[in-house]
Amino acid sequence: MTALTLGDYENLARARLDRLVWDFCAGGAGEERTLTANMAAFDDVRLRPTVLRGASDPDIATRIFGDRWAAPLAVAPMAFHTLAHPDGELATVRAATSVGMPVVVSTMAGRRFEELVSAAGSPLWLQVYCFRDRFRTQRLIEHGERAGMNALVLTVDAPRLGRRLRDVRNDFRLPPGIMPVNLDGDGFSSPAAHASAELDPTLDWSVIDWLRSISSLPLLVKGILTASDAERAVRAGVDGIVVSNHGGRQLDGVPATFEVLPEIVAAVAGSCPVLVDGGIRRGRDVLACLAVGAAAVLVGRPVLHGLAVGGQEGAAHVLGILIEELTDAMTLTGTPSLADIHPGLIGH
Numbered sequence: 001m002t003a004l005t006l007g008d009y010e011n012l013a014r015a016r017l018d019r020l021v022w023d024f025c026a027g028g029a030g031e032e033r034t035l036t037a038n039m040a041a042f043d044d045v046r047l048r049p050t051v052l053r054g055a056s057d058p059d060i061a062t063r064i065f066g067d068r069w070a071a072p073l074a075v076a077p078m079a080f081h082t083l084a085h086p087d088g089e090l091a092t093v094r095a096a097t098s099v100g101m102p103v104v105v106s107t108m109a110g111r112r113f114e115e116l117v118s119a120a121g122s123p124l125w126l127q128v129y130c131f132r133d134r135f136r137t138q139r140l141i142e143h144g145e146r147a148g149m150n151a152l153v154l155t156v157d158a159p160r161l162g163r164r165l166r167d168v169r170n171d172f173r174l175p176p177g178i179m180p181v182n183l184d185g186d187g188f189s190s191p192a193a194h195a196s197a198e199l200d201p202t203l204d205w206s207v208i209d210w211l212r213s214i215s216s217l218p219l220l221v222k223g224i225l226t227a228s229d230a231e232r233a234v235r236a237g238v239d240g241i242v243v244s245n246h247g248g249r250q251l252d253g254v255p256a257t258f259e260v261l262p263e264i265v266a267a268v269a270g271s272c273p274v275l276v277d278g279g280i281r282r283g284r285d286v287l288a289c290l291a292v293g294a295a296a297v298l299v300g301r302p303v304l305h306g307l308a309v310g311g312q313e314g315a316a317h318v319l320g321i322l323i324e325e326l327t328d329a330m331t332l333t334g335t336p337s338l339a340d341i342h343p344g345l346i347g348h
C-alpha cells in the first residue's frame, strides 16, 4: 500500500511496532476520552470556502520569533523518538529540516542535542521538564542553550504523568538502550515511576522568573487549557503559549484543544503567539486552527508513525503530506495567504 495520508502511516506503524511500544505512543490517560475528543473536534469542523479568489499557489511560510518557518507547523516534543526508529530525533530533525520545519526537542530525547543542532537547518526548541532538583534542570537548560537551541518550551501540565492505563496493564518499561542521553544521571525503565520520583510537583508561576534568570532564550509554556491561565502566562511575561492537553496523556476529561483554542486566542489578544497541538492529522485541521487564530500548530504522534515506517524518509513524507494538504485546503477555500485565513472559514 502506498501511504497517502497520516492515517495510512498510523496503520502501517501499528503493524510494525512492538505492541507495548505502540501502546505507550498511541495511548492516553484514563478512558482516553480526551485523546478521542482531540480528533473528534476536527471531525466536526465544516469549512466555508470562498470562490474565485485566484488562490492558485498559496504562500504558507511564516515567521515566529524572527525565524522563517516554511509552514505554520512544527514537530511536538516527544520523548524517545528512538522507540520508533534507531536514528530517533536525528532522523526527525533531518526530516523536518528537509521541509523547512522546526522541531521541539524533548527533555527525554534519545539523541544528543549537539548532533541534532549540527543536523538542523531550521529552529530547534528545547522542551523543559522541571526536576525536583533545580540544578539538574539548570544543567539541562544550559546544555541545550550551549548546544544551540533557539527557545525553551516549559511543559506545565505534568507535575506527574497521567494515569495511562495501557502502560499500567502492560507494566511498560523502556526497552534496553532507550535513554535520556541529554540528562546527567542514570536512565530509567518506567516513565511513570521516573516522573513521580523526579519531576517537580510543587512548580508554580515563580518558575517563569527563575527560568528568565538563567536563560535569555524565548520562553513558551505548553499545556495551557483555560483563558485565565493564558492571561496569567501573559502577565508572567512568556513569549508564547502552546494550547495542549499533552495529546490526551495527562488528565482524561479535559477538553479537546481545538474547543478551547478560540477563548485562549481571545484572552491573549495578540500579546504573544498562540500555538496548539493535539489530534492534528490533516491539512484541513491545520487550517481550522489557523482560522481561529493559532500562529502555528505542533504535530506529535504522526511523526513517530513516519519514523517507524521509514525513518527520516517516512517522517519527511508525513510532514510533506501535511504541507501538501494545507496548501490544497487553502487553494480550495480561496485563501491565497496565511493572512487571508479568518474565523469565517469555519461553520458548524
Ligand SMILES: Cc1cc2nc3c(=O)[nH]c(=O)nc-3n(C[C@H](O)[C@H](O)[C@H](O)COP(=O)(O)O)c2cc1C
Pocket: 024, 025, 026, 038, 076, 077, 078, 079, 106, 107, 108, 127, 155, 222, 244, 245, 246, 247, 248, 249, 277, 278, 279, 280, 298, 299, 300, 301, 302
Ligand atoms: C510518545 C509521546 C511522548 C511525549 N513526550 C512528551 C515530552 O517529553 N514532553 C512534552 O511536553 N510532551 C510530550 N508529549 C506530548 C506532545 O508534545 C503533544 O502534546 C501531543 O503528542 C500532541 O498530540 P498528537 O500526538 O495528537 O499530535 C508526548 C507525546 C507522545 C505521544
Ligand SMILES: CCCCC(=O)C(=O)O
Pocket: 079, 108, 191, 192, 194, 195, 246, 249
Ligand atoms: C518521562 C517521560 C515523559 C514523556 C511524556 O511526556 C509523555 O510520555 O507524555
